[in-house]
Amino acid sequence: MDMADVVNLEELQPLARQRMDKLAYDYIASGAEDEVTLRENRAAFSRIRLRPRVLVDVSRQDLSTQVLGAKLALPVLLAPVAMHRLAHPDGELATARAAAALGTVIVLSTLSTCSLEEVAHAARGPRWFQLYCFKDRDLTRGLIERAQAAGYGALCVTVDAPRLGRREADIRNGFHLPPGLTLKNLEGIGGRGLPPDQMGSALALYAATMLDRSLSWKDIAWMRSITKLPLVLKGIHTAEDARLAVEHGVDGIVVSNHGGRQLDTVPAAVELLPEVVEAVGSRIEVLLDGGVRRGTDSSARELWLMRPDASEAARIAGDPSFTYGGYSWDPAGSAVVFQRFPLATPDARPDVLIWVMDQQSVEVIAQDAWLARWLP
Numbered sequence: 380m381d382m383a384d385v386v387n388l389e390e391l392q393p394l395a396r397q398r399m400d401k402l403a404y405d406y407i408a409s410g411a412e413d414e415v416t417l418r419e420n421r422a423a424f425s426r427i428r429l430r431p432r433v434l435v436d437v438s439r440q441d442l443s444t445q446v447l448g449a450k451l452a453l454p455v456l457l458a459p460v461a462m463h464r465l466a467h468p469d470g471e472l473a474t475a476r477a478a479a480a481l482g483t484v485i486v487l488s489t490l491s492t493c494s495l496e497e498v499a500h501a502a503r504g505p506r507w508f509q510l511y512c513f514k515d516r517d518l519t520r521g522l523i524e525r526a527q528a529a530g531y532g533a534l535c536v537t538v539d540a541p542r543l544g545r546r547e548a549d550i551r552n553g554f555h556l557p558p559g560l561t562l563k564n565l566e567g568i569g570g571r572g573l574p575p576d577q578m579g580s581a582l583a584l585y586a587a588t589m590l591d592r593s594l595s596w597k598d599i600a601w602m603r604s605i606t607k608l609p610l611v612l613k614g615i616h617t618a619e620d621a622r623l624a625v626e627h628g629v630d631g632i633v634v635s636n637h638g639g640r641q642l643d644t645v646p647a648a649v650e651l652l653p654e655v656v657e658a659v660g661s662r663i664e665v666l667l668d669g670g671v672r673r674g675t676d677s678s679a680r681e682l683w684l685m686r687p688d689a690s691e692a693a694r695i696a697g698d699p700s701f702t703y704g705g706y707s708w709d710p711a712g713s714a715v716v717f718q719r720f721p722l723a724t725p726d727a728r729p730d731v732l733i734w735v736m737d738q739q740s741v742e743v744i745a746q747d748a749w750l751a752r753w754l755p
């Protein structure tokens with residue numbers, strides 16, 4: 380198969396595998412330990428049956444939505460994914476342009492290979508900064524202040540990684556950053572780089588040395604006290620923690636198991652969604668990620684994040700002019716499209732790779748097809 384034959388996102392993955400360095404591909408594709416949760420995230424969606432209503436006028440459709448007060452063109456955000464330049468030389472800059480073209484948010488990882496300032500200059504679209512909390516609190520505070528100064532609209536604090544999941548492919552490959560790539564946000568501020576080529580995963584060693592395993596709710600209160608940015612906690616699994624998040628004044632939570640890359644054998648994120656939504660009601664934003672690959676995985680009130688390596692893979696698989704065409708939006712408003720051709724080519728007909736259910740609006744999908752199933 381090559382790019383011309385691709386009709387859905389899953390089909391991009393084997394193409395990426397053919398073209399990518401094994402160390403980079405395995406880092407992106409693999410989960411923790413036996414990858415039970417990685418598989419479950421997809422399997423759970425395939426067990427869900429939609430319950431559509433008919434004879435509603437769908438001649439006009441609007442998938443736009445609001446997240447933390449900002450209007451997005453569609454209910455999909457790009458999840459924080461470290462080190463995009465492992466996949467393409469333009470790295471996070473290209474992803475930020477793609478997100479802006481699509482009218483949605485890029486959530487930039489702390490561990491990005493372009494700096495948060497470079498990404499802010501690359502595209503004017505909405506962006507959030509994902510924060511890993513370092514043992515060095517001055518360093519952590521510095522990152523928060525830089526994100527705020529560079530116009531990031533929210534701080535997405537990852538709370539499910541007190542230690543790095545045991546990703547056995549990375550251990551086997553001796554995962555490290557290839558020469559020329561660095562953790563750009565941390566250069567020159569004591570954040571150090573990943574240790575060079577070594578036995579085992581350099582990322583696991585880095586996380587164990589640098590990130591703060593003692594992170595607890597009091598640190599969320601500390602973050603709340605030092606920034607005015609909205610706080611979103613990523614990696615909530617249970618109703619209990621969702622309630623605590625509300626009590627600690629956060630603005631949103633992401634129900635997520637880190638794409639099965641952290642604690643293996645936890646349930647699929649989508650299976651935990653109902654208890655979380657029931658616990659917090661509409662008091663804060665609830666987002667979900669893990670395993671989202673198709674429009675039929677979509678709903679409205681809970682917004683999906685997905686790993687942007689689909690577009691990375693597309694870029695790698697296609698010719699270089701593809702670079703900024705990863706994501707687009709069908710102006711007719713009938714579907715979310717993943718465009719296989721550069722936006723710069725005026726006569727390129729977008730190929731629809733992902734369809735959102737043929738309904739009037741995301742709200743209609745939410746009320747009739749989705750929440751009806753999950754909410755009592």
Ligand SMILES: Cc1cc2nc3c(=O)[nH]c(=O)nc-3n(C[C@H](O)[C@H](O)[C@H](O)COP(=O)(O)O)c2cc1C
Pocket residue numbers: 406407408420458459460461488489490509537613635636637638639640668669670671684685686
């Ligand atoms: C290669 C890779 C790197 C990631 N890096 C980060 C990161 O730096 N910070 C973070 O909070 N989550 C990170 N994640 C997790 C994603 O934000 C998201 O939770 C996960 O990809 C969702 O699963 P899915 O891609 O299978 O849909 C990473 C995921 C992947 C695949």
